[in-house]
Amino acid sequence: MNMDYIHGYSDDEQKRLIQQAEYWKNDLIVRDINYNSGESLLEIGCGAGAVLGILGTAFPGLKFSGIDLEAKQINFASQHLKQLGLDADLKIGNASNLPWQDNSFDHVYAIWFLEHLSNPLKVLQEAIRVLKPGGTITLTETDYRTIVISPDSENYLNLNYSLCELLIQSGGNPYMGQSLGNLLTQSGFKTVVNNALTFHYFSRQDPKKVTGFIDYVSSWLAPTIPQIVEKFNKDSESLSAGLNDFHNVKNNPDGAVTAVIYRATGIK
Numbered sequence: 001m002n003m004d005y006i007h008g009y010s011d012d013e014q015k016r017l018i019q020q021a022e023y024w025k026n027d028l029i030v031r032d033i034n035y036n037s038g039e040s041l042l043e044i045g046c047g048a049g050a051v052l053g054i055l056g057t058a059f060p061g062l063k064f065s066g067i068d069l070e071a072k073q074i075n076f077a078s079q080h081l082k083q084l085g086l087d088a089d090l091k092i093g094n095a096s097n098l099p100w101q102d103n104s105f106d107h108v109y110a111i112w113f114l115e116h117l118s119n120p121l122k123v124l125q126e127a128i129r130v131l132k133p134g135g136t137i138t139l140t141e142t143d144y145r146t147i148v149i150s151p152d153s154e155n156y157l158n159l160n161y162s163l164c165e166l167l168i169q170s171g172g173n174p175y176m177g178q179s180l181g182n183l184l185t186q187s188g189f190k191t192v193v194n195n196a197l198t199f200h201y202f203s204r205q206d207p208k209k210v211t212g213f214i215d216y217v218s219s220w221l222a223p224t225i226p227q228i229v230e231k232f233n234k235d236s237e238s239l240s241a242g243l244n245d246f247h248n249v250k251n252n253p254d255g256a257v258t259a260v261i262y263r264a265t266g267i268k
């Protein structure tokens with residue numbers, strides 16, 4: 001279980017999760033997904049229901065379930081899905097001890113979740129238990145070291161390194177994307193694939209995409225700075241300068257940004 005969840009559970013964070021899912025809707029969330037009407041899906045670590053909302057709209061006729069540790073998330077998710085006209089079976093609970101019977105679901109889905117866990121293997125063992133034979137799992141996570149910018153910035157590198165330290169200190173794993181293939185195989189999944197998807201934008205071709213990506217990352221990176229200062233007593237001026245250099249990529253005609261996000265799948 002996570003010791004100190006870095007994003008918290010404020011109203012702003014719940015809105016951020018909705019915006020984040022909109023941002024990644026086509027490029028990640030529904031990418032390469034083929035679910036059929038009448039099948040059942042469980043999202044583990046479903047947060048505010050943002051991703052269930054996208055999947056529910058894209059795949060009408062799917063039966064949805066979701067679980068999250070935090071009651072505030074599940075309350076928000078129920079309202080959010082109701083507003084979208086979607087019906088879902090949502091539960092408050094720990095994904096390392098799923099309150100469903102063996103062989104319950106056709107699909108398990110998780111995104112931006114395993115990176116927060118100290119024991120992801122236990123969660124994946126639960127996922128395979130509740131999947132029907134032949135059922136699929138789809139996981140999406142990044143490796144924070146891969147978020148790089150031009151022009152280069154010492155202060156941004158320091159901020160990026162500190163973010164990784166913060167995730168580790170909170171019980172998570174900032175490099176999770178790279179581990180997905182091994183973890184799925186170790187949990188007993190077959191036909192495991194882990195694809196490294198590269199997202200790269202540069203100013204002279206697509207300044208809007210550069211701006212969109214920088215603004216998206218800033219929406220979760222900026223709130224981590226006070227935590228880094230408090231927990232590691234780091235220099236807040238240098239961290240803020242790193243964030244500033246990150247923002248300034250948007251104004252630089254030679255600016256560029258890259259990130260690698262891993263999409264892993266397996267079959268029970």
Ligand SMILES: C[S@@+](CC[C@H](N)C(=O)[O-])C[C@H]1O[C@@H](n2cnc3c(N)ncnc32)[C@H](O)[C@@H]1O
Pocket residue numbers: 001002005007017018021044045046047048049050051067068069070073093094095096110111112113116117
């Ligand atoms: C970054 S949010 C992602 C939510 C959702 N997947 C999305 O993309 O919008 C991670 C969520 O995992 C939840 N979480 C963390 N540890 C958990 C656990 N052991 N079991 C269930 N949920 C957990 C947190 O409460 C949080 O809502």
